[in-house]
Amino acid sequence: MPYSPAAGQRIIEVPVPVRKMQSVEEPEGVFECRLCGLRAPYSYHGQKPPNACSVVLLEECYTMNDPFTPQKDRFLILGSHCCLCNNAVCVGQDCSLFYAKRFCIPCVKEHIDKFPEEIQLDLQKKKQQQNLQASR
Numbered sequence: 001m002p003y004s005p006a007a008g009q010r011i012i013e014v015p016v017p018v019r020k021m022q023s024v025e026e027p028e029g030v031f032e033c034r035l036c037g038l039r040a041p042y043s044y045h046g047q048k049p050p051n052a053c054s055v056v057l058l059e060e061c062y063t064m065n066d067p068f069t070p071q072k073d074r075f076l077i078l079g080s081h082c083c084l085c086n087n088a089v090c091v092g093q094d095c096s097l098f099y100a101k102r103f104c105i106p107c108v109k110e111h112i113d114k115f116p117e118e119i120q121l122d123l124q125k126k127k128q129q130q131n132l133q134a135s136r
């Protein structure tokens with residue numbers, strides 16, 4: 001079956017278990033999202049992924065080589081740590097958002113009045129979308 005992401009699907013689809021891929025460094029560890037439980041081996045944690053020499057990330061992320069492309073400079077961002085509670089969270093929109101820093105959604109909700117209106121609206125929109133999906 002061809003890989004066809006449906007609308008609203010998570011950006012990161014990690015095949016589990018990950019098959020042994022040629023010429024991939026041993027994973028440094030396993031990233032696990034505290035919120036949705038997404039687990040995936042990561043090959044790098046930091047701001048400058050190896051092989052992607054021109055890329056500097058805005059935050060320290062857990063990354064892995066993109067298994068969907070043979071290009072070595074392509075990588076996936078799995079997640080990062082919430083700057084408030086320090087929980088590891090994936091970059092899925094249900095789990096975290098990036099606003100200057102990484103925030104997990106529970107922390108965003110807790111401090112929603114400190115975020116600008118656009119973030120508040122965004123979160124409301126997401127909630128409505130979730131309700132729509134749930135009622136289908």
Ligand SMILES: [Zn+2]
Pocket residue numbers: 033034035036037038089090091092094095
């Ligand atoms: Zn997650």
Ligand SMILES: [Zn+2]
Pocket residue numbers: 082083084085086087103104105106107108
């Ligand atoms: Zn948090």
